[in-house]
Amino acid sequence: MSTVRRSSGGSSLSSAFLQAGSSSFAEFLAMHDPSLLPAGRPLPPGTSVDAVHGTTIVALTFAGGVAMAGDRRATMGNVIAQKDIEKVFPADESSCVGIAGTAGLAVEMVKLFQVELEHYEKIEGASLSVDGKANRLATLIRGNLGMAMQGLAVVPMFAGYDPETGGGRIFSYDVTGGRYEEHRHHSVGSGSMFARGALKKLWREDISPVEAISVAVESLYDAADDDAATGGPDLARGILPVIAVVDSDGYRRVPESELDPIVRAVVAARQNRPDGPVAPITG
């Protein structure tokens, strides 16, 4: 018989720690201390809270990888709650996750997702497949359905490098935990319909990684142009979008030194054509 004392990260290992079986951190939390789960705190019925919302995320594939970008604005009603929030994160060494929706819950869910992937890797001695990771995220979102129905929805987008196909893959989700694989490109959040228009017109089969970064910046610019909750590049303050690239070398956040000239070029081109680049008309 092992000890039955319950400790929350305290001095001794209670029976939950020593129980064999699960290699999921979320399942362990649900068993040991459910209050630590993002969805572990039931809200009183019929209330809704004013919470900070994150907005637009775009992702697009290129040959051998995928790029994901997020603007830097968080809003609460008509107020800009934060000018430089980060909404694109590494999920592990070969995938990334971007979040739209209730910022507090979403950031917490990303944190849990990161631990979930690393936990599995440490316990099993091997990484999950890209589909396995995407499914784990769906399970976490499904747990949040109650909160979503009270207005605290989390809508993430997941992208990873798949060594089996040698390319990037994109997954989107709905609040019920539905998981949908997207091809070529996708966007989520309040400015997503505007960003998606730009992605459709600018994405090409043979796009290079650098061009993909540029297209991501263009599409976020278009989202910020028409959606009040999406922030454009703030060159005065040096606030640029967060852009991550995942390929066979793993996750890489595009450094400011590399991103700054691309963003400046996009902004400069808009001085002449405020609506952005022109797509050719055929026929």
Add this chain to the structure above:
Amino acid sequence: MSMPFYVSPEQVIKDKADYARKGIARGRSVIVLQYSGGLLFVAENRSRALHKISEIYDRIAFAAVGKYNEFENLRVAGVRLADLRGYSYDRRDVTGRSLANAYAQTLGTIFTETQKPYEVEIVVAEVGASPHDDQLYRLTFDGSVGDEHGFVAMGGSAEAISEKLRERWTEGLDLADALRLAVELLGSAPESGNGTEEPRVLTPAQLEVAVLDRERPRRKFRRIQGPKLAELLGVDDDSDDEPDESPG
């Protein structure tokens, strides 16, 4: 009415300790030692899947000898504890010391409260910002903790190997020298059962090697295997073509 035989508490404890010691002594040894760039773990282990050395957290690793199912249970518990702490506080708040304490409590409780003690000996190692900050905790089957300096040997020939490490280990060994020293000492231990004192030359396929590399960002634990291991040992690679380094 039958009377149970009286056995003194001293005898019970002694019997349990002897039982655990015998179990541990049957196994092959593991050496953990400090080198200039971090901490090195070397185990004689023919299995590629059943590890004796594992990552626990960013700066913390775990090495064990004894019964696999028992130390595996402790390893998983350690990963859970570390991830829980890092999740509810911050990654920097996960320390080797707190983990060693938790293991000590757990092993102590199991030793006193259960019929069969765990036949394990473990090391919790944490790499610091400088060699001075490295920490090595050695935990035995009864929950005793020792704070070791520089090196630890566990398993069947721990005494003999420790003796030689005391003579030959010095601060600031580079990785290849530290690895060769550890492999030579593991090979000098007589293989259980065969009774000969003849030193053996261990090949990369018989070794499990990992480091906590001070210079790596965030997750410092890396396994060294395949060609990289052969190169460090200065021998031909006798293993199948696996990657030099892999996480986990």
